[in-house]
Amino acid sequence: MAAELRGALIGCGFFAVNQMHAWRDIADVSIVAVCDRDPERLTVVGNQFGIARRYTDAAALFVGESLDFVDIATTAPSHRSLVEMAARHGVPAICQKPFAPSLADAKAMVKACTDAGVPLMVHENFRWQSPIQAVRAMLDSGDIGTPFFGRISFRSAYDVFSGQPYLATGKRFIIEDLGIHSLDIARFLLGDVSTITTRTARINPNIAGEDVATMLMDHKSGAMSVVDCSYATKLATEPFPQTLVEIDGSDGTIRLEQNYRLTVTGRNGTAVSDVSPPLLPWASRPWHNIQESVVAIQKHWVDCLANGTEPATSGADNLRTLALVEAAYAGAASRKPVQLDALL
Ligand code: NAD
Ligand code: 89V
Incomplete structure (x- = not known):
């Protein structure tokens, strides 16, 4: 090379x-x-x-x-x-x-x-956002003990269709395009999933696919999580494109709230910090969170090529995230829980 x-x-x-x-x-x-x-x-x-x-x-x-x-x-x-x-x-x-x-x-x-x-890497960059990495680091610190519950939430009314018009035309929308990131974050924070139950809705009449999805997952670790996403949620302050996270553990809690406010309550008391991503010179708000994660994942790719190591979001790894997408659509249609191992 x-x-x-x-x-x-x-x-x-x-x-x-x-x-x-x-x-x-x-x-x-x-x-x-x-x-x-x-x-x-x-x-x-x-x-x-x-x-x-x-x-x-x-x-x-x-x-x-x-x-x-x-x-x-x-x-x-x-x-x-x-x-x-x-x-x-x-x-x-x-x-x-x-x-x-x-x-x-x-x-x-x-x-x-x-x-x-x-080597093959999927450009699954949301887990590389610095606020999400900060949540992972808190879990790794052990301060909140063993996680038993998570909520990964993305609710917005941002007009994604102006930049990405194809998103309005597909039969599948929010789970395949955005929920896929949230499902990957759930895997990143709480590990692989055994079962998923899904409900979807379309609120915006001008698009072809679903713009609201709520998913309940059993993780193999024993934890459970709720992954919820919406592009039909009009809030006082538009959070796009922030992913909000709640994790409850045996010894405490992690909350990643709007404006990148991270609150950790654990064995060492409560600490509140600002985990805002930096605004890179070429970046623009509100996309800077995503833009910074693009640098992080691409640096990771270069490191992996140099060291001969497998990327965190390798093709093989991403099969497990894509399987969650497939299972979510199947479960939304059948209204039944779907087992993941049967798909992999
Ligand atoms: P886009 O339609 O704006 O751009 C895609 C480009 O690919 C087009 O210019 C098209 O002409 C070209 N193209 C398509 N097929 C080709 C081929 N066979 N050979 C050469 N060129 C070809 O789409 P986009 O919004 O930039 O999205 C691209 C991908 O990025 C999508 O899969 C989307 O989901 C993803 N995306 C990821 C993020 C993220 O944060 N990870 C954000 C936005 C979009
Ligand atoms: O990340 C994405 O895939 C984008 C967006 C954040 C706008 O949904 O399509």
């Missing part, structure tokens, strides 16, 4: 701009080529980041470039073909969430990369 990693971006859309800014913030890596089937987006991102080598066809990119990795920032329908293309060329791949439109596709993608011996 060269001293400086050579990466290429596939998909130069709405969110990829954050990924490009983040790559510029990270040492020992550079994006040497960009690809988008839409020539307009290719020009916008190529010009903004000064990347001269541009492709409208991913197959041509793999033939034309010598790469240490690809960063796939397209939407889900193209993920399988692009990840499998990377595997065929022996190129490690980052793939945006949702990893794939179905669990069967995702399993095939993991197999293709395993068989080719190439």
